[in-house]
Amino acid sequence: MxxxxxxxxxxxxxxxxxxxxxxxxxxxxxxxxxxxxxxxxxxxxxxxxxxxxxxxxxxxxxxxxxxxxxxxxxxxxxxxxxxxxxxxxxxxxxxxxxxxxxxxxxxxxxxxxxxxxxxxxxxxxxxxxxxxxxxxxxxxxxxxxxxxxxxxxxxxxxxxxxxxxxxxxxxxxxxxxxxxxxxxxxxxxxxxxxxxxxxxxxxxxxxxxxxxxxxxxxxxxxxxxxxxxxxxxxxxxxxxxxxxxxxxxxxxxxxxxxxDGEGATKLIEIRVENVKNKEDAKKIGNAVSNSLLVKTAFFGNDPNWGRIAAAAGYSGAKIDQDKLSIYFIDQLIFQNGKPLPFDKKEMTEKLKNSKEVLIKIIPETGSFSKRFFTCDLSYDYVKINAEYTT
Amino acid sequence: MxxxxxxxxxxxxxxxxxxxxxxxxxxxxxxxxxxxxxxxxxxxxxxxxxxxxxxxxxxxxxxxxxxxxxxxxxxxxxxxxxxxxxxxxxxxxxxxxxxxxxxxxxxxxxxxxxxxxxxxxxxxxxxxxxxxxxxxxxxxxxxxxxxxxxxxxxxxxxxxxxxxxxxxxxxxxxxxxxxxxxxxxxxxxxxxxxxxxxxxxxxxxxxxxxxxxxxxxxxxxxxxxxxxxxxxxxxxxxxxxxxxxxxxxxxxxxxxxxxDGEGATKLIEIRVENVKNKEDAKKIGNAVSNSLLVKTAFFGNDPNWGRIAAAAGYSGAKIDQDKLSIYFIDQLIFQNGKPLPFDKKEMTEKLKNSKEVLIKIIPETGSFSKRFFTCDLSYDYVKINAEYTT
The missing domain is CATH 3.60.70.12 (L-amino peptidase D-ALA esterase/amidase)
Known part of the structure; x- marks a missing residue:
């Protein structure tokens, strides 16, 4: 109350x-x-x-x-x-x-x-x-x-x-x-x-x-x-x-x-885990959270983990792609720089039915972790901000 | 040829x-x-x-x-x-x-x-x-x-x-x-x-x-x-x-x-002029060029210069807002931190009819200038990237 x-x-x-x-x-x-x-x-x-x-x-x-x-x-x-x-x-x-x-x-x-x-x-x-x-x-x-x-x-x-x-x-x-x-x-x-x-x-x-x-x-x-x-x-x-x-x-x-992000259909939690230092965790979290390609993929219910890897890569954090792993919802789909097979249709269905999605990014071995929250980018974001006049 | x-x-x-x-x-x-x-x-x-x-x-x-x-x-x-x-x-x-x-x-x-x-x-x-x-x-x-x-x-x-x-x-x-x-x-x-x-x-x-x-x-x-x-x-x-x-x-x-930017309807040239150092020019140009709010405003033909000023402000460049000026197309609309009156309807019409738009950002007095090119963000960007599946 x-x-x-x-x-x-x-x-x-x-x-x-x-x-x-x-x-x-x-x-x-x-x-x-x-x-x-x-x-x-x-x-x-x-x-x-x-x-x-x-x-x-x-x-x-x-x-x-x-x-x-x-x-x-x-x-x-x-x-x-x-x-x-x-x-x-x-x-x-x-x-x-x-x-x-x-x-x-x-x-x-x-x-x-x-x-x-x-x-x-x-x-x-x-x-x-x-x-x-x-x-x-x-x-x-x-x-x-x-x-x-x-x-x-x-x-x-x-x-x-x-x-x-x-x-x-x-x-x-x-x-x-x-x-x-x-x-x-x-x-x-x-x-x-x-x-x-x-x-x-x-x-x-x-x-x-x-x-x-x-x-x-x-x-x-x-x-x-x-x-x-x-x-x-x-x-x-x-x-x-x-x-x-x-x-x-x-x-x-x-x-x-x-x-309530403008036009958002999903709340996306990005967990950057096991990083050696706080600054790198922040860089990775910010880059992935703000990537237009990551955000539009979520709007399309597309488990496009490659865009997440790319954003982590350009974040400015020290990343060795051969040590990078990514979990999509509860599934490990990229492990130490190698893609693992997963049922794309099933994952797309899971995304369609989720109002909240968890992504884990594990760049290396360390003791620091940090959570970030972002949302997807939809037609309505464009609509709201193209039409909200000065 | x-x-x-x-x-x-x-x-x-x-x-x-x-x-x-x-x-x-x-x-x-x-x-x-x-x-x-x-x-x-x-x-x-x-x-x-x-x-x-x-x-x-x-x-x-x-x-x-x-x-x-x-x-x-x-x-x-x-x-x-x-x-x-x-x-x-x-x-x-x-x-x-x-x-x-x-x-x-x-x-x-x-x-x-x-x-x-x-x-x-x-x-x-x-x-x-x-x-x-x-x-x-x-x-x-x-x-x-x-x-x-x-x-x-x-x-x-x-x-x-x-x-x-x-x-x-x-x-x-x-x-x-x-x-x-x-x-x-x-x-x-x-x-x-x-x-x-x-x-x-x-x-x-x-x-x-x-x-x-x-x-x-x-x-x-x-x-x-x-x-x-x-x-x-x-x-x-x-x-x-x-x-x-x-x-x-x-x-x-x-x-x-x-x-040819995905979904783009306009080519936007951002000129950062009279800056004291190259790094600040780059920071301002990158922040304004990548701002979703700036890009959606252009798609809506909205001369929303406030979003340009805000993006310049968070770019990380050393900016004193009381010295900041902005030209929209050919008109000075923000001078040394103060908004100048302009015909918004006329400017919106100009934007509607422009495939190319020039914005000048003048943060201070210096001798360095740099050009950047970006585009607007439309429904089609979202469409292309939400539907382009892995």
Whole structure:
């Protein structure tokens, strides 16, 4: 069941940014100031709100305003002023003391944000819906379903809740691959530890997924904890439990993004196993996950493992093709550089009937493994992105 | 007009590799041994014929056998023996002395090559067609048209001819992006100079194009000169003239590959101008050329320059978005990080009516510029690659 951690409220507002009668602004409000950590796009062309969110990494945050329909990216100095004005308006509306607001945006790049409309909607927030479900819908762009999850667990006999929201279906690439995600909790965590956890968990969740390999200008992952459960995370086992739950929230959201990848019909898990070093595992996983030929083959239910081998080969990882092995679903079909016979018709049928597919790539003998999630590339990806106009 | 340089013959043979009644083997024969230079895929998973062609870089070459329909890649030690046996059979058939044969393949990965059928077709070569046009057709795979050109020019009053053939429409990426190409000439050039020219010209032709960013296991560019024009390239101005003509041959072929990109409706030229260093120009050009969002926008005739800015931003090049400018066709639409107003309807119409589009990306002030060629991504790319089965 989706529920907000103690002290958090989430709103869905109507600002009329791109369309009328559509909830296009989401707002998170905490009754007390939150410890804030964030991970952002590494794109050198980053949106104005990313700049603002980065500047406030040392502040406590109490309110977050998120709009869909306009990314406020490539909008110059005016765009930054717009983002700032939205944050200031939220701070004034909620009469924040010792805490600040964040402003985030997603949607079209290069068009000036109608900040006035958003500010007006914030001021009228009491007339809007307060609900985590509605919040998760208000932040959607090309998403076909909302992405949200809550986990509640006990520490020292008291409930802690972690709730996560995400939006994103295209412009998804492994280097901070979320578009926008918000993780909120009522646990009390030390700021440094919170930051460390966020970066550690991002590596194997939002940074291990791809839809199209296009890195967004707006990717932001915001982590807020208000401590209102009264439970402080202290001991190692408490931290481990908290991390496990936070990981499950982030993994669920990141897989949901891939599952909802524009036009996707399949979720594909790529496991790169027994590699000597982490960097090579990443290179192989990224190359295979982003290969158009691999992705179109999956759409066609074609067990074309040769394209997987080729992508691993050009990934930049140190690969000796005579030591390379590939498992397709549960079958070893390429072993130490040699193809093994398999029933292609049967495998094609298996693919046709699978919404989730597992591929294992084993380049050599080592102790490091890494998982990646990608999706297939269909006619609908082309349709969505050829017709989604500026 | 397409013609072979003096002393060269090109054949189109039928081996029945994948289909019956289809010319699927091309053969180049020179009356005298040729100086040979080559550039090959940097894919760590490379096909058996690539291994063979690399091993023979120090030899003189007199015959080249090329098959379509089967790439002889990921075929292990047996695949290498197949490639070698084809070369040996060609050497025997033509009774080569002091020169060797090459064997090259393109097509499906991971399926054993029917070498016997190819050897049989070589032995019956006298019954086949000798024609450069037919040769260029025999090496096609998913190509929708053959790609070939001849240039004849005079040095010291004598004719020199350079003829080039290429095949490739998919699995095209900037790092040796040709699938297969053959440049043959009757000029006499020193081996070291020939090698130097080939690598220099490849950088701005076959290495500056992309269709889908997937690097092939088989990419090979073979350069042969037999010297039978009797003209030796000596002086600087002779070399310059030769290089200019070789460049035109290679540029024509590489642009033809992009124009024939699987499902492509447009040839897109990306000029990265005024960059401080070559590496950053390459990073920007490659990222923009391979961006799915950029490519689908072009298919939809959408002047979505924001996606171009985003791709430049994540390219890995040092970019300051406040100094970034973009020209779309002939119009400056993003200047020093700020969008400029433009007539979107007019630009969409221009795109609809253009088979070739020019984009200029100017990240800063510098003296280095570089051109890239890419194509749009259409439904047909997905169709061709989802349905092209192993």
């Amino acid at each position: 989706l529920k907000n951690p103690i002290g958090f409220k989430t709103y869905a507002l109507e600002a009329g940014i791109k369309y009328q009668n559509k909830k296009d602004v989401g707002m998170i409000y905490s009754e007390t100031p939150c410890v804030y950590a964030g991970v952002f796009t590494s794109n050198k062309v980053f949106a104005a709100p990313v700049k603002l969110c980065r500047e406030r990494l040392k502040d406590k945050i109490q309110t977050v305003v998120v709009n869909s329909g306009n990314a406020n990216a490539c909008t110059g100095e005016e765009g930054y002023q717009d983002a700032l004005n939205i944050a200031l308006a939220a701070e004034k509306t909620f009469e924040l003391k010792n805490a600040k607001a964040l402003s985030l945006s997603t949607g079209v790049i290069g068009v000036r944000l109608p900040a006035d409309k958003i500010i007006l909607s914030i001021q009228k927030y009491q007339k809007s819906v307060e609900s985590p479900e509605e919040f998760s819908k208000a932040i959607m762009t090309t998403d076909s379903f909302p992405k949200a999850i809550s986990k509640t667990f006990k520490i020292n006999g008291k409930d802690i809740t972690i709730t996560g929201f995400a939006k994103g279906a295209g412009m998804i690439s492994p280097n901070m691959a979320t578009m926008l995600a918000f993780i909120i909790t009522d646990a009390f965590i030390d700021a440094k530890i919170q930051k460390k956890i966020l970066h550690e968990l991002t590596e194997n969740t939002f940074n291990a997924i791809t839809v199209d390999g296009d890195m967004s200008t707006n990717d932001s992952l915001i982590f807020l904890s208000n401590g209102m459960s009264g439970v402080k995370i202290n001991k190692k086992e408490e931290l481990d439990l908290f991390k496990q739950n936070a990981f499950e929230v982030m993994e669920f959201l990141s897989k949901e993004i891939v599952r | 397409l013609k072979n340089p003096i002393g060269f013959k090109t054949y189109a043979l039928e081996a029945g590799i994948k289909y019956q009644n289809k010319k699927d083997v091309g053969m180049i024969y020179s009356e005298t041994p040729c100086v040979y230079a080559g550039v090959f895929t940097s894919n760590k998973v490379f096909a058996a014929p690539v291994k063979l062609c690399r091993e023979r870089l120090k030899d003189k070459i007199q015959t080249v056998v090329v098959n379509s329909g089967n790439a002889n890649a990921c075929t292990g030690e047996e695949g290498y023996q197949d490639a070698l046996n084809i070369a040996l059979a060609a050497e025997k058939t033509f009774e080569l002395k002091n020169a060797k044969a090459l064997s090259l393949s393109t097509g499906v990965i991971g399926v054993r090559l029917p070498a016997d059928k190819i050897i049989l077709s070589i032995q019956k070569y006298q019954k086949s067609v000798e024609s450069p046009e037919e040769f260029s057709k025999a090496i096609m795979t998913t190509d929708s048209f053959p790609k070939a050109i001849s240039k004849t020019f005079k040095i010291n009053g004598k004719d020199i001819t350079i003829t080039g053939f290429a095949k490739g429409a998919g699995m095209i990426s900037p790092n040796m992006a040709t699938m297969l190409a053959f440049i043959i000439t009757d000029a006499f050039i020193d081996a070291k100079i020939q090698k130097k020219i080939l690598h220099e010209l490849t950088e701005n032709t076959f290495n500056a194009i992309t269709v889908d960013g997937d690097m092939s296991t088989n990419d090979s560019l073979i350069f042969l000169s037999n010297g039978m024009s009797g003209v030796k390239i000596n002086k600087k101005e002779e070399l310059d003239l030769f290089k200019q003509n070789a460049f035109e041959v290679m540029e024509f072929l590489s642009k033809e590959i992009v124009r």
